């Protein structure tokens with residue numbers, strides 16, 4: 001029987017071409033994301049699944065694929081939608097796409113930060129509403145970044161890339177995480193380790209770069225927001241549920257923090273309605289890795305992971321259970 005590779009969402013053609021070297025590729029239509037039952041039907045008999053963060057991949061789904069399933073390659077760095085231990089139990093390798101989306105995501109985090117501190121979205125809305133305005137020395141003043149402290153939550157590849165950008169803007173770097181970074185990384189970035197509570201208290205900008213896990217769900221809750229400085233900004237480009245979005249709306253309404261830049265949301269595609277009306281909030285629709293080059297590189301890496309596993313070689317970027 002021919003090797004069957006199921007791709008759940010449209011991906012770069014370059015990746016499809018690679019996958020065809022290993023077997024027959026079932027591509028989705030251009031329509032909506034597959035519902036769980038449709039997804040189960042679609043993966044039947046699959047040796048490999050190329051999925052995205054929109055697909056819930058768990059033990060029952062692997063069982064629906066059948067005993068031939070060898071690899072699930074998710075086209076994303078975050079894999080909170082995948083029950084990795086359940087797949088490992090069934091002998092299924094899971095891979096993700098770290099590295100190739102680091103710069104794109106760090107760029108977007110910084111774009112949100114600049115849009116927020118320099119009131120770019122607000123200024124855009126003012127012009128598009130044809131509001132009368134003129135240059136004035138006191139008009140729409142924002143805040144600068146030099147000598148401000150950026151507090152990074154999770155100094156992985158993306159957190160480090162954000163720190164490098166921040167250094168170029170003259171910012172001080174503090175970070176927190178499950179463990180201390182390599183001393184060489186700390187030295188290169190001039191990054192100071194702080195426990196979360198101290199980081200929240202001292203940072204002018206808090207930018208989230210930790211994965212979503214049971215430990216980080218609602219890491220930024222009402223108490224964390226209250227601990228932040230009243231002039232501080234929050235940036236989230238990781239996963240929505242790391243922030244309690246309703247508590248964030250309340251903290252912004254109460255002036256507990258100065259603003260927020262959000263690319264991800266707790267219940268995508270929904271956004272907490274109160275945030276939509278706030279001028280000190282910049283919102284983008286989960287665009288962290290959304291460049292042509294990056295999305296192509298992600299799909300190609302996922303395809304190479306599939307080829308490796310189906311060919312009996314070690315995967316390039318496996319996820320540990």
Ligand code: GLV
Pocket residue numbers: 053075076077078079101238288289
């Ligand atoms: C996107 O959100 C990703 O995890 O790659």
Ligand code: GLV
Pocket residue numbers: none
């Ligand atoms: C502002 O536009 C300046 O020229 O300083």
